[in-house]
Every structure is written in C-alpha cells, then in structure tokens.
Amino acid sequence: MTDNPQPGSPDKEPASEEQAAQTTLGNTERAEAATTPTASEQRPTLGRLFLENLWAANTFTVTLLSLVLAMIVGAVLMIISDPDVLATYAYFTARPADAINASWTLVSEAYANLFKGSVFDPGATTLNAALSPISETLTYTAPLVFTGLSVALAFRGGLFNIGAQGQAIMGVVLAALAGFLLPLPPGLHLLVAVLAGALGGAIWGFIPGILKARTGAHEVINTIMLNYVAVYFLTWLIVQNGVQDPNRTDAISRPVDASAQLPRLFGDGLRAHAGILLAVLATWAVAWLLNRSTLGFELRAVGANPDAARTAGISVTRTYVLIMVFAGTLAGLGGSQMVLGTTAAALTPLVVAQIGFDGILVALLGRVKPWGVAMAALLFGALQAGGNRMQSYAGISLELVTVLQALIVIFIAAPALVKAIFQLRAARAARLQTSLAKGW
Amino acid sequence: MAVPDVAVAPVDEGFWTRTRKVGLVLLALGLLATVLFGALATGEQARFTLSEDAAGAALEVNGTVGAIIFGLITLAAGAAMLAGLPKRWFIPALAVGLVAFVLSFLCWQISAAPAGQNFMPLVNIVRGTFLLALPLIFGSLAGVLCERSGVVNVAIEGQLLMGAFSGALFGSISGSVWVGLFAAAIGGSFISLLLAVFSIRYLVDQVVMGIVLNLLALGITGFLYERLMQTDAARYNSAPRFSNWEIPLLSDIPVLGPALFRGNIFLYLALVLVLVIHIALFRTRWGLRTRSVGEHPTAADTLGVKVLGLRYRNVILAGAVAGIGGASYTLALFSFTKNMIGGKGFIALAALIFGRWSPTGALLAALFFGFADQLATYLGAINSIIPGQFLAMLPYLATILAVAGLVGRVRAPAADGKPYIKG
Numbered sequence: 001m002t003d004n005p006q007p008g009s010p011d012k013e014p015a016s017e018e019q020a021a022q023t024t025l026g027n028t029e030r031a032e033a034a035t036t037p038t039a040s041e042q043r044p045t046l047g048r049l050f051l052e053n054l055w056a057a058n059t060f061t062v063t064l065l066s067l068v069l070a071m072i073v074g075a076v077l078m079i080i081s082d083p084d085v086l087a088t089y090a091y092f093t094a095r096p097a098d099a100i101n102a103s104w105t106l107v108s109e110a111y112a113n114l115f116k117g118s119v120f121d122p123g124a125t126t127l128n129a130a131l132s133p134i135s136e137t138l139t140y141t142a143p144l145v146f147t148g149l150s151v152a153l154a155f156r157g158g159l160f161n162i163g164a165q166g167q168a169i170m171g172v173v174l175a176a177l178a179g180f181l182l183p184l185p186p187g188l189h190l191l192v193a194v195l196a197g198a199l200g201g202a203i204w205g206f207i208p209g210i211l212k213a214r215t216g217a218h219e220v221i222n223t224i225m226l227n228y229v230a231v232y233f234l235t236w237l238i239v240q241n242g243v244q245d246p247n248r249t250d251a252i253s254r255p256v257d258a259s260a261q262l263p264r265l266f267g268d269g270l271r272a273h274a275g276i277l278l279a280v281l282a283t284w285a286v287a288w289l290l291n292r293s294t295l296g297f298e299l300r301a302v303g304a305n306p307d308a309a310r311t312a313g314i315s316v317t318r319t320y321v322l323i324m325v326f327a328g329t330l331a332g333l334g335g336s337q338m339v340l341g342t343t344a345a346a347l348t349p350l351v352v353a354q355i356g357f358d359g360i361l362v363a364l365l366g367r368v369k370p371w372g373v374a375m376a377a378l379l380f381g382a383l384q385a386g387g388n389r390m391q392s393y394a395g396i397s398l399e400l401v402t403v404l405q406a407l408i409v410i411f412i413a414a415p416a417l418v419k420a421i422f423q424l425r426a427a428r429a430a431r432l433q434t435s436l437a438k439g440w
Numbered sequence: 441m442a443v444p445d446v447a448v449a450p451v452d453e454g455f456w457t458r459t460r461k462v463g464l465v466l467l468a469l470g471l472l473a474t475v476l477f478g479a480l481a482t483g484e485q486a487r488f489t490l491s492e493d494a495a496g497a498a499l500e501v502n503g504t505v506g507a508i509i510f511g512l513i514t515l516a517a518g519a520a521m522l523a524g525l526p527k528r529w530f531i532p533a534l535a536v537g538l539v540a541f542v543l544s545f546l547c548w549q550i551s552a553a554p555a556g557q558n559f560m561p562l563v564n565i566v567r568g569t570f571l572l573a574l575p576l577i578f579g580s581l582a583g584v585l586c587e588r589s590g591v592v593n594v595a596i597e598g599q600l601l602m603g604a605f606s607g608a609l610f611g612s613i614s615g616s617v618w619v620g621l622f623a624a625a626i627g628g629s630f631i632s633l634l635l636a637v638f639s640i641r642y643l644v645d646q647v648v649m650g651i652v653l654n655l656l657a658l659g660i661t662g663f664l665y666e667r668l669m670q671t672d673a674a675r676y677n678s679a680p681r682f683s684n685w686e687i688p689l690l691s692d693i694p695v696l697g698p699a700l701f702r703g704n705i706f707l708y709l710a711l712v713l714v715l716v717i718h719i720a721l722f723r724t725r726w727g728l729r730t731r732s733v734g735e736h737p738t739a740a741d742t743l744g745v746k747v748l749g750l751r752y753r754n755v756i757l758a759g760a761v762a763g764i765g766g767a768s769y770t771l772a773l774f775s776f777t778k779n780m781i782g783g784k785g786f787i788a789l790a791a792l793i794f795g796r797w798s799p800t801g802a803l804l805a806a807l808f809f810g811f812a813d814q815l816a817t818y819l820g821a822i823n824s825i826i827p828g829q830f831l832a833m834l835p836y837l838a839t840i841l842a843v844a845g846l847v848g849r850v851r852a853p854a855a856d857g858k859p860y861i862k863g
Contacts, residue, residue: 217843225836361655413642
C-alpha cells in the first residue's frame with residue numbers, strides 16, 4: 001500500500017554528493033543486471049544473494065539509509081547555521097576546497113563526538129572512561145524502552161497511544177511521592193515506588209481506555225488532552241507543602257530517599273542503573289504477552305479487525321480498556337525511572353523530558369515489535385548520550401538530536417521515498433508499511 | 441467519527457434525554473454556586489469596572505448577594521431543563537446557566553480578594569482574552585482547513601512554531617514586518633507541505649506524521665535558535681513589531697472598543713479570516729468541494745473534483761494561516777524563544793474539536809479557552825485560593841467531556857484522516 005503509484009519520485013535531485021554516488025551506484029547495478037547477465041547471475045552465489053538483498057527495500061536497509069539521510073540533513077543544518085563556514089561558500093567557485101574543508105571539519109567533528117559520547121571513545125585511558133559512553137547510552141535507553149513498548153503495545157491493539165507522555169508524568173509523580181513520603185526499608189521501598197509508578201501510569205491509561213470503550217471517544221484526542229492535564233497537575237503538585245523541597249523556593253520537590261533508588265550497575269562513577277535490566281525484562285514480557293498469551297491473541301485480533309473479533313466472541317470493549325491500562329503501566333514504569341534512576345532524584349516541571357513523545361518515535365522505528373522497540377530505544381538512547389557530548393565538545397546544540405530522531409522516523413514511515421532516493425530493489429518479502437490510518 | 445466499531449453510547453431515549461442530563465449537571469453546579477460560593481463570598485462590593493483599572497464607571501454588586509443570585513439563576517436554568525424544556529431552548533438555557541455560574545464564581549473571588557483589589561477591570565479581561573486566543577484562532581482555522589478536506593492536522597503546534605521562528609528570523613534580517621509576515625506564512629506552509637506530501641503522496645498515517653512534524657519543528661527551530669539567535673540576537677532575533685491600529689468610531693465603544701479596536705493587524709486578521717473562511721466554506725464552490733472531499737472523496741472524484749490537488753492546496757493554505765498565527769507572537773509581542781508555543785497548538789486542536797470543526801465554533805472555543813487562560817492570570821494577581829493550574833486544565837478537560845459525548849456529540853468529517861487512493 002505504501003508503494004509509489006508512479007515510479008518517478010519527487011526527490012530525483014540528489015541532495016548531496018554522497019547521495020548522488022549512492023544513486024549512481026544503484027543505477028549502474030540495476031543496468032548491469034538488466035543488460036549483461038554475468039556468470040554469477042546464472043548461478044547466484046551466497047555472497048551475490050546477500051548483496052542483492054542488502055540493496056533491497058527491507059527493514060534493515062531502509063532503517064540504515066534513513067539514518068544516513070537524516071545525518072545528511074543534519075549536516076546541512078549545521079553548515080547553514082555556521083556563519084564562518086557559510087562565508088567560505090561565498091567564494092566557492094574560486095576556491096571550493098576551502099568550503100569543503102571547513103564543512104567537513106565542522107560536520108565530522110560533530111558526528112565523531114556523537115559516536116564518542118555514545119559508543120566508545122578511543123582516547124579513553126581508564127576503564128571508567130571507556131565504559132562511560134555505553135553507560136550513558138543505557139541510562140537514556142531504559143525509560144525509552146518502556147514508553148516505546150507502551151505505544152507499540154497499544155498500536156498492536158489498534159489504538160494510538162499519544163498519551164505516553166502524560167502516563168509517564170503520572171508515573172513519575174506517584175513514584176516520587178512513594179519515594180520520599182513512605183518510610184520503608186530498602187528493597188521494599190524501591191519495589192513500592194516502582195509499583196506506585198506503574199499504578200500512576202495505569203490510571204492515566206485507564207481513562208482514555210474506558211472512554212473509548214464506553215462512549216467511542218477517540219483515544220488520540222483524549223490522550224493528547226490528558227498529557228496536558230498531567231503537566232499542569234505536576235506543576236501544581238510540586239509547589240505544595242510537603243512536596244516542595246523546604247530549602248528551595250523554585251519548583252522542585254524533595255529528593256527521593258536513597259532506599260528507593262535503583263542500584264547502579266557499574267559502580268558509583270557511572271550512571272547506568274538497574275532500570276535497563278527491567279527494560280529487558282519488560283521487552284521479554286511484552287513479547288510473550290503479544291505472541292504467546294490468550295490476551296495477546298485477543299489484542300492482536302482486535303487490532304486487526306474489531307468487528308471480526310467481536311463476532312468471534314472477543315469482548316472488544318474489555319480489550320480496549322486492558323490495552324490502555326497495560327500501555328499506561330509501561331509508560332508509568334518508564335516515567336518512574338526518571339526519579340528512581342540516576343537522571344534526577346526530585347520532581348521538576350520537566351522531569352520526564354520528552355520520553356513520552358520520543359516513545360512514539362521509538363515504537364515506529366522499532367516497527368511496533370517488542371525487540372525492535374528495544375533496539376530502536378538503544379539507538380535513540382545513543383543519540384541522546386552522544387548529543388550531550390556533541391553539545392559540550394563540538395558546540396553543536398543538543399536540539400540537533402531531536403531533528404535527527406524526527407527525520408529518521410519520517411524516512412522510516414515513508415519507505416517508498418527512501419526506496420526512490422536510493423533506487424532500492426523491491427524486497428522479497430516487503431512488509432514495510434506504516435500501520436493504521438483511521439482518522440479521528 | 442471513526443468509531444462505530446465499539447459499543448456506542450445509547451441513543452437518548454426515555455426520560456433521561458440529553459437536555460435532562462445536562463439539566464441535572466447544571467442543577468448541581470447551581471447548588472454548588474449558591475451554597476458554597478455564597479458562603480465563601482464576603483460582604484464586600486464586587487466591582488466590574490469598565491476600564492483598565494479601578495477607576496471609572498463600574499457594575500457593582502454585593503459579593504454574597506451576587507454569588508447567591510447568580511447561583512440561583514444557574515439553579516433555575518438547570519431545573520427548567522430537568523423539567524423538560526423544549527429542545528430549541530437547550531443552547532440558550534445552557535449558556536445562561538454557565539455564564540451565571542461563572543459570574544457567581546467571580547462574585548465570590550472578587551469579594552474575597554485582598555482589600556482594595558475588589559474589582560475586575562473588564563477592558564483588561566476582554567483584551568487579554570483575545571490576545572491569548574489569537575494563536576488558538578489561527579491554529580484552529582488551520583485545523584478547519586485541513587480537516588474539512590480530510591487531512592488530520594496534529595501538526596498545528598509545529599506550524600505555529602515554525603511561523604513564529606521564520607517570522608522572527610526574516611523579520612530581523614530584513615528589518616521589515618511585512619517580510620516577516622510573509623516568511624512566517626512560508627514557514628508554516630513548509631511544515632504543512634511536509635504533512636501534505638507524506639500523508640497524501642506517501643500515505644503515512646496522518647496523526648503519526650503530525651506528531652513527528654511537531655518534534656521536527658521543535659528540533660529545527662530550537663537548533664537554529666541556539667546557533668543563530670542566541671549568538672547574535674541583535675541581528676537574528678530583533679524583529680520589528682506591528683504597531684496598534686486604532687479604528688475610528690468603533691474604538692469609542694465602552695469595554696469592547698479599547699479592547700478590540702485598538703489592536704494590531706493580527707487581531708483584525710484573525711476576525712476577518714474567521715468570517716472569510718466561514719463564508720468560503722459554506723457558501724462558495726470551493727467550500728462545497730472541500731467539504732465533499734472531506735466527507736466522501738470517492739463521490740467527489742466521480743463528480744470531477746481533483747481530490748488530491750484540493751487536499752494539497754488546502755493543507756498548504758492551512759500552514760500559511762497557522763504560520764501567521766505564530767507570527768502574532770514574534771512580530772507583535774515577544775522575541776523568539778525555544779518552544780515558545782508551548783502546547784498552544786494542541787489547545788488550538790482542542791478548540792477545533794470543541795468548536796465542532798467549524799470556523800465560528802472554533803472562534804468561540806478559542807475565546808473560551810483564552811478567557812480561562814486570562815482568568816488564571818487574574819486570579820493569580822488577586823491571590824485566589826484557586827490554583828491557576830486547574831484553570832489551565834479547563835480547555836483540555838472540556839474537550840474530553842465534549843468528545844465523550846457528555847455535552848452533545850462532536851463528529852469529525854467522515855473522511856478525516858483517511859488517505860485517498862484513486863482506484
């Protein structure tokens with residue numbers, strides 16, 4: 001359904017040299033295949049098959065190329081927003097080397113720092129310094145796995161949960177309250193705080209679920225609205241007596257007790273915490289729920305065709321409510337990590353950052369499959385971690401990461417575009433399509 | 441409305457018609473106002489001054505008396521509805537009941553304010569309401585244009601933001617407000633164009649695309665803000681501003697005159713646009729085609745309407761409208777800051793839905809939301825015990841109630857959000 005009606009793409013003009021080279025590569029390869037059947041084509045070797053599939057519009061290739069495209073656009077943004085580099089383009093025809101060198105230095109330094117901040121820094125001398133990028137990546141990944149799973153689970157049931165942000169906020173609120181109001185022993189305190197977070201999200205998911213089931217009110221509208229209700233609730237709550245930090249006048253709550261903090265994984269010097277283990281566990285649980293359980297079957301049936309599901313005796317209304325409660329629970333767990341983990345210890349108006357909205361992107365990038373979501377969250381976590389280093393070392397604003405993330409998902413969502421730009425072959429089993437188009 | 445696939449709320453039948461249910465709610469509100477607001481109000485005079493401060497003519501009422509009287513009016517409206525008011529009186533009775541409830545609330549609040557502040561300057565309130573509603577009006581009009589032709593527009597936030605940004609940037613560089621205004625329209629259309637291309641040509645889910653575009657606009661404007669505007673604000677972020685234009689005669693009307701007819705171009709433009717779009721949508725050939733494309737594209741296509749072309753045009757036009765709405769900040773009030781729209785695009789979406797996808801409805805909803813916003817500011821100024829955050833929630837809660845069918849059904853254009861594949 002997403003394939004081009006016409007083969008000609010509006011984006012015939014290659015945006016950069018790299019892209020042009022890719023396109024030419026694709027063209028010659030295709031021309032070769034069409035006109036001169038070589039020996040290897042008559043009896044395809046394993047390597048040849050691999051190469052052919054590599055340049056086809058399958059999930060992996062499209063994802064990778066989307067990343068490349070996004071980084072190209074990001075590079076263009078960096079160049080046009082740098083007056084010094086831009087100045088070299090004024091005399092481009094006279095001395096093109098200047099412009100190219102300046103652009104290359106700027107872009108390569110930024111992206112090198114993105115890599116060093118998220119995966120590995122070759123300049124690291126101590127073990128901690130070497131592990132630090134990975135630790136940062138995992139810290140940012142953990143909550144995104146939860147919000148991504150939340151959106152993905154709802155998607156599979158035919159619901160679009162835009163409310164992961166609000167659910168995460170309610171999760172973080174209850175988790176933090178449990179974290180600094182209840183005097184409980186270590187261990188139990190953490191458990192209670194995590195469960196409180198789950199409960200907060202579940203309540204916030206239940207509301208649009210029951211409204212959808214009972215009145216048919218569209219969950220997209222209601223979850224958007226509830227996001228903002230949650231934001232205002234949080235900003236109100238923070239400054240109340242007993243919640244606000246007594247030593248501060250600004251909007252910040254008391255910090256969560258140490259007994260309710262998630263333990264760190266690699267010692268005190270590194271921020272990675274047990275949340276990532278919970279994330280893996282949650283991914284496994286959601287995968288099991290979707291693919292192996294009765295409820296998962298009902299959920300997918302309702303998502304595929306609610307009328308057929310009802311005819312088959314599945315209670316659609318009950319399933320809708322359950323889906324939203326589960327989705328809310330997951331998002332609430334994700335939100336709770338924002339205070340129980342190492343990102344922050346107290347509530348602030350922006351405590352959950354953008355994890356709910358990023359969760360939507362993560363779910364789409366992960367093709368709404370649990371393990372895909374986990375991988376996508378890892379990529380986004382890496383971009384976030386690398387972005388921090390890019391900001392402090394290369395002076396490139398962290399906002400670029402948001403741009404990259406949005407662009408990646410735009411390209412993923414329109415595989416036909418990527419296919420046309422790079423002249424990809426049609427994949428053997430093309431299951432590339434963006435799901436559900438239902439409107440309000 | 442795309443959801444007959446679940447158990448639909450029972451059709452109003454028997455004794456508990458919609459009028460009676462709403463009447464019951466009004467009755468409860470009236471009781472609350474009479475008893476609670478009446479008890480909490482003080483004997484101070486609650487003054488509604490017809491100026492910008494405490495001076496000048498005023499409408500006055502004793503706080504307690506006012507709270508009780510207006511509460512009783514709400515009570516009466518509710519009782520009348522419960523007793524089985526004819527259907528054509530539903531809207532007037534509801535309006536009277538709600539307005540009286542708000543007035544009762546205000547009587548309590550104003551009379552309980554700290555000494556010397558027992559007044560509400562109506563000019564300020566009306567002007568503030570319109571000012572805060574401006575981006576909402578433009579944004580929801582953008583939504584109307586898009587969704588009436590069958591494309592869901594969740595990207596209003598992004599369009600407003602991009603408009604605000606490019607208005608500020610190009611207004612600063614060129615030094616001309618008009619260039620800024622034009623650039624703002626182009627900026628908004630840019631986001632719209634992406635929405636159009638990806639949802640119409642590449643059939644990407646429109647809600648997904650809208651959400652992603654919001655993040656994209658947030659990222660691009662935030663990035664360029666830090667790179668350009670923060671480093672050289674004098675050059676990139678000091679756009680000239682439209683001055684206020686006073687309309688002769690009309691500006692002498694009490695309260696409305698100073699509040700409405702001494703505004704800037706955006707205020708007039710918004711009001712004119714509502715009128716123009718309303719007439720265009722319901723009285724012209726373009727409007728008929730747009731609505732038919734939004735309701736039943738196949739039928740429209742059969743009759744020779746170019747469905748996709750019309751959708752492209754309307755979506756891009758919507759972006760321009762929203763872009764101008766964004767400029768109503770940067771070319772009139774503030775300089776650009778990161779994420780300066782801050783969710784107004786989503787309130788605009790709420791206004792669109794609350795206003796039932798009609799331009800005039802959207803205007804009224806936007807004004808209602810603007811009023812709630814202005815009221816929150818006012819109550820903060822008089823140290824009210826009502827937290828501003830709860831008033832800020834009001835637009836969102838009202839929309840949830842509207843969508844859930846508690847205050848009458850809202851229904852989107854039938855083909856809203858469904859891509860059209862010519863076949």
